[in-house]
Amino acid sequence: MQQAADWEGGRGTPAHEGGLEVAPAEGCAQGKARVSSDAVAGDGFSRFAPSGDELATDAVFAVEQAHLTEVHGKLQKIARDAVAAMEAVAAQAAEDKKNMADELAVNFATWDDVLETHADIVAMNNIIEAHDMANSVQAERLRAAEVLLREPYFAKIELQFKQGQPAKELYIGSAGISDENYRRLVVDWRSPVAEVYYNQVMGPTSYVADGRTISVDLKVRRQFDIRGDRLLSYFDSDVAIEDKLLLASLARGRSAHMQAITATIQKEQNRVVRHEDVPVLQVAGVAGSGKTSVLMQRIAYLFYQHRGALDPTQVFLISPNPVFGRYIDRVLPDLGERNPEILTWAQFLAPLLPTGRGVGEGEVSYERLRAIDAAVAGFEFDRGDFRDIVSAGVRLLGGDAIEKVSAKFGHLPAGPHRVTLMGEELDGRLGARLKSLAALESTHDEVADLPLEEQLRLFGETFDPQTDEEARTLALTYLKEKHADAIEAVRAMGWLDVDRVGRRLLGSDGLTSVEWVYLKMVLTGMGNPDAKYVMIDEVQDYSEGQLAVMARYFRRAHFLLLGDPNQAIAEGTASWDEIRAVFEAERGQVSECRLMTSYRSTPAITDLFASLLPAGEAMEVSSVQREAPAPVVAVCSDEEEWRAALARVVDEAARAGGLTAVVAPWKSEARRLAKLLADTVPAAVLLGEGDSLPAEGVVIVPLKLAKGLEFDRVIIPDASARTFPANDLARRRLYTTISRATRHLTMLSAGPLTELLG
Numbered sequence: 227m228q229q230a231a232d233w234e235g236g237r238g239t240p241a242h243e244g245g246l247e248v249a250p251a252e253g254c255a256q257g258k259a260r261v262s263s264d265a266v267a268g269d270g271f272s273r274f275a276p277s278g279d280e281l282a283t284d285a286v287f288a289v290e291q292a293h294l295t296e297v298h299g300k301l302q303k304i305a306r307d308a309v310a311a312m313e314a315v316a317a318q319a320a321e322d323k324k325n326m327a328d329e330l331a332v333n334f335a336t337w338d339d340v341l342e343t344h345a346d347i348v349a350m351n352n353i354i355e356a357h358d359m360a361n362s363v364q365a366e367r368l369r370a371a372e373v374l375l376r377e378p379y380f381a382k383i384e385l386q387f388k389q390g391q392p393a394k395e396l397y398i399g400s401a402g403i404s405d406e407n408y409r410r411l412v413v414d415w416r417s418p419v420a421e422v423y424y425n426q427v428m429g430p431t432s433y434v435a436d437g438r439t440i441s442v443d444l445k446v447r448r449q450f451d452i453r454g455d456r457l458l459s460y461f462d463s464d465v466a467i468e469d470k471l472l473l474a475s476l477a478r479g480r481s482a483h484m485q486a487i488t489a490t491i492q493k494e495q496n497r498v499v500r501h502e503d504v505p506v507l508q509v510a511g512v513a514g515s516g517k518t519s520v521l522m523q524r525i526a527y528l529f530y531q532h533r534g535a536l537d538p539t540q541v542f543l544i545s546p547n548p549v550f551g552r553y554i555d556r557v558l559p560d561l562g563e564r565n566p567e568i569l570t571w572a573q574f575l576a577p578l579l580p581t582g583r584g585v586g587e588g589e590v591s592y593e594r595l596r597a598i599d600a601a602v603a604g605f606e607f608d609r610g611d612f613r614d615i616v617s618a619g620v621r622l623l624g625g626d627a628i629e630k631v632s633a634k635f636g637h638l639p640a641g642p643h644r645v646t647l648m649g650e651e652l653d654g655r656l657g658a659r660l661k662s663l664a665a666l667e668s669t670h671d672e673v674a675d676l677p678l679e680e681q682l683r684l685f686g687e688t689f690d691p692q693t694d695e696e697a698r699t700l701a702l703t704y705l706k707e708k709h710a711d712a713i714e715a716v717r718a719m720g721w722l723d724v725d726r727v728g729r730r731l732l733g734s735d736g737l738t739s740v741e742w743v744y745l746k747m748v749l750t751g752m753g754n755p756d757a758k759y760v761m762i763d764e765v766q767d768y769s770e771g772q773l774a775v776m777a778r779y780f781r782r783a784h785f786l787l788l789g790d791p792n793q794a795i796a797e798g799t800a801s802w803d804e805i806r807a808v809f810e811a812e813r814g815q816v817s818e819c820r821l822m823t824s825y826r827s828t829p830a831i832t833d834l835f836a837s838l839l840p841a842g843e844a845m846e847v848s849s850v851q852r853e854a855p856a857p858v859v860a861v862c863s864d865e866e867e868w869r870a871a872l873a874r875v876v877d878e879a880a881r882a883g884g885l886t887a888v889v890a891p892w893k894s895e896a897r898r899l900a901k902l903l904a905d906t907v908p909a910a911v912l913l914g915e916g917d918s919l920p921a922e923g924v925v926i927v928p929l930k931l932a933k934g935l936e937f938d939r940v941i942i943p944d945a946s947a948r949t950f951p952a953n954d955l956a957r958r959r960l961y962t963t964i965s966r967a968t969r970h971l972t973m974l975s976a977g978p979l980t981e982l983l984g
C-alpha cells in the first residue's frame with residue numbers, strides 16, 4: 227500500500243484498505259481502483275451478432291431479413307398513401323369550401339331565411355369537420371409509419387394460445403400499424419399482448435387485456451437490431467438471463483440527448499411503466515437504474531392507454547434543471563408522442579407568485595404548512611386583508627367595497643368557496659366600473675387624443691363614433707386594454723393581501739414563497755384541476771413544503787415520484803419516508819417500487835459509488851455494463867501540482883473525444899475552475915442553466931446542474947476531505963458525482979483524499 231503526501235503539510239494520507247489504491251505517479255500520486263464486480267463482461271456481447279459468413283448461411287436470418295424488407299416496403303407505401311390521401315383531402319376541402327361559399331347566400335331577412343342560413347352554415351361546418359377527421363386519421367398513420375421506418379420493430383414473439391394450434395407471430399415495434407387489409411404488421415409495444423415480451427419468461431405465461439388474464443405459451447422470443455430495412459443481427463432468448471439487445475444498446479454509449487429504451491425495458495422497469503393507475507407511485511432507484519428513462523416510457527404508455535382522452539397539456543414533468551429538461555425533450559417526439567409540460571420548480575412556482583417576488587429558497591417543513599391549514603380553519607377576514615385595485619393611477623375597486631362584498635358572503639367560512647363568489651362579484655363590479663368610465667366625455671376625449679396608429683391597432687379604424695353607443699363601445703375596448711392589469715388582478719384574487727393574512731395568522735414577519743403560495747391555495751382554491759398526471763423526477767431534492775405545494779396545486783392529478791434517497795445533495799430536503807408521509811397525507815395511499823440494477827456505469831464505477839451506500843444497500847446494486855478502464859485517482863501534494871494535474875487530465879479528456887464533465891461541487895467553484903483552465907485548456911467551457919448538453923467536448927458543470935445527466939468521462943477536480951468531509955451529505959454528493967460517469971472516472975485530490983473513499 228502506497229502513501230501520498232499531503233500538499234498542505236506534507237503529512238502522509240492514510241492508506242485505503244479494500245478501497246482505492248493510491249500509487250505515486252509523475253507529479254501526483256496515481257492509482258487504479260480495484261474492481262470486484264464480475265458483472266456481464268465483453269464475452270457475452272462479442273457473440274451477439276453472427277459473422278458475415280454465418281449470416282449468409284443462417285436460414286433464420288434470411289427469413290427475417292426477407293420479412294423485414296417486406297414490412298419496410300409496406301411502411302413506405304403506407305407513408306406515401308397517407309401523404310397522397312391528405313393531399314386529396316386538402317384539395318377536396320378547398321373545392322368544397324369554394325363551392326359552399328359560392329352557394330351560401332347569407333340571408334337574415336326573415337326568420338325562415340335565418341334558419342336556412344344557419345342550416346347551410348352547419349352543413350358547411352360538418353363537411354369541414356369531416357375533412358379534418360379524415361386528415362387526422364391519415365396524419366396519425368403517417369406519424370406511425372415515420373417512426374417505424376427508422377426501425378420497423380425490435381422483437382418478435384410467437385405465442386400459442388391453444389394447444390395443438392399453430393403459434394401466432396407478432397412483431398413488436400415503437401408504434402402499431404396495419405396494412406390496407408387491416409392485417410397487423412407491427413404491434414405497439416404498449417399493447418397488452420406485448421407485455422409477454424417484457425415479462426422475460428419463456429413457456430407458459432400470461433398477459434392482461436380488458437381486465438381478463440389470457441394464458442399463452444411463449445414459444446419464441448426473438449430480438450432484433452435493425453436500421454431501417456437492414457437486419458444487423460437477431461438473438462433468440464430461451465432463458466432470460468442475459469438481454470443481448472440491452473448489452474448492444476449499452477455498448478453503443480451515450481448521446482447528447484436521452485434515448486428511448488423501448489426495445490430493452492427490463493422486467494423490474496416494466497413494472498413501473500405498466501403499473502396500474504394509482505394516485506401516487508413512489509419509485510426508489512439507485513443511480514443509473516433508468517428512473518428517468520422509465521418515466522418517459524410511462525408517459526408514452528399513458529398516452530397510449532388514454533388515447534384521445536389525455537392531452538399532453540394535462541401531464542406535467544417537474545425536472546431538476548433546465549439543462550436536464552432539454553436533455554430529455556426528444557425522447558417522446560422520437561416515439562411519435564408529444565412532450566408533456568416540462569418545468570423546473572422555479573418555472574412552476576414563479577407564475578403563481580405576485581410580480582417582483584422571487585422564488586426563494588424552498589426549505590419549508592410540512593408542519594409549518596399544516597399550521598397554516600389549522601389557522602385558516604377558524605379564521606375571518608378583516609378590512610386590512612383587502613387591497614385596493616389600482617390601475618394607471620385610477621382606484622377601480624376600493625378595499626371598503628371589497629369588505630362589503632366579503633360581508634355579503636359572510637355566512638360562508640373564509641375559504642375557496644367564499645373567495646370564488648367574491649371574485650365573481652368583484653369581476654362584475656369592475657366590469658360595471660369600466661362601463662361607467664366608458665360613458666364619460668373625458669374618456670372619449672382621451673381616446674380621441676390617442677395617436678392614429680394606436681386607434682387603428684385598437685379599433686381597426688380611426689376613432690370617429692357616429693352614435694353615443696358606438697363611442698361607449700369603443701371606449702370600453704380601450705379601457706379594457708388600459709386596465710388589463712386590474713382585470714387580471716381580480717381574476718388572480720390580487721385584492722386579497724395574502725402577506726397580511728399570513729402575518730396575522732402565523733404571527734411571523736413574512737412568508738416564504740412556498741408558504742405564500744400554500745396559503746393562497748388554502749384561501750382561494752388556486753390550483754390546476756385539469757392536470758391528470760404529474761411526474762416528479764429527482765424527488766429527493768425537494769423539501770416537504772415544496773412537495774405539499776405540488777400535491778395541493780395539482781389536486782386531481784396522479785403522481786409518479788422517482789428518486790434516489792442517496793442522491794439528496796442539499797440540506798433541508800425531505801427524507802424518503804417524509805416524501806411518502808406528505809403524499810399519504812395529501813393524496814391517500816402511496817404505492818412503491820424499487821429499481822436496483824444500474825445500467826449507466828461500468829462495474830468498477832458502479833462498485834465505487836455503491837461502496838458509498840449505507841451498509842446493506844450496496845450489496846443489492848449490480849451493474850450490467852461492460853468493463854472499461856478502472857477509475858483513476860491522483861492525490862496531489864500541493865496546489866501547483868494539483869493545477870498542473872488538472873490541466874493535464876482535462877486536456878487528455880478533450881483529446882480523447884466523447885463528452886467529459888468536470889463536476890464542481892458548487893457554482894462558484896465551477897466558475898473558479900473555468901478561469902483556471904481558460905488559458906491551458908480553452909476547449910473546456912462552463913455550462914450554464916441556459917445551455918444544452920453538447921454531443922462532445924469538455925464542460926465544467928456544478929453538481930446541481932449535472933443532476934440526472936451522464937457523461938462518457940467525469941473528472942472530479944477535488945475529491946479531498948475538504949470538499950467531501952466524512953458526513954452524510956458529502957457522502958451523497960460524492961455518490962451523485964461519481965455516478966454521472968458512464969465509462970471513465972478521474973479523481974484529483976488537492977490534499978488527502980476524502981475518507982469516504984477509504
Ligand SMILES: Nc1ncnc2c1ncn2[C@@H]1O[C@H](COP(=O)(O)OP(=O)(O)OP(=O)(O)O)[C@@H](O)[C@H]1O
Pocket residue numbers: 472475476480485487490491492495511512513514515516517518519520790793825826933934935936965
Ligand atoms: N432498459 C434499458 N435499456 C437500455 N438502456 C437503459 C435501460 N435502462 C437504463 N438505461 C440507460 O442507463 C442510463 C441511466 O438511465 P437513467 O438516466 O434513466 O437513470 P436514472 O435512474 O434516472 O439515473 P440517475 O438517478 O443516476 O440520474 C441511460 O443511459 C439509459 O439510457
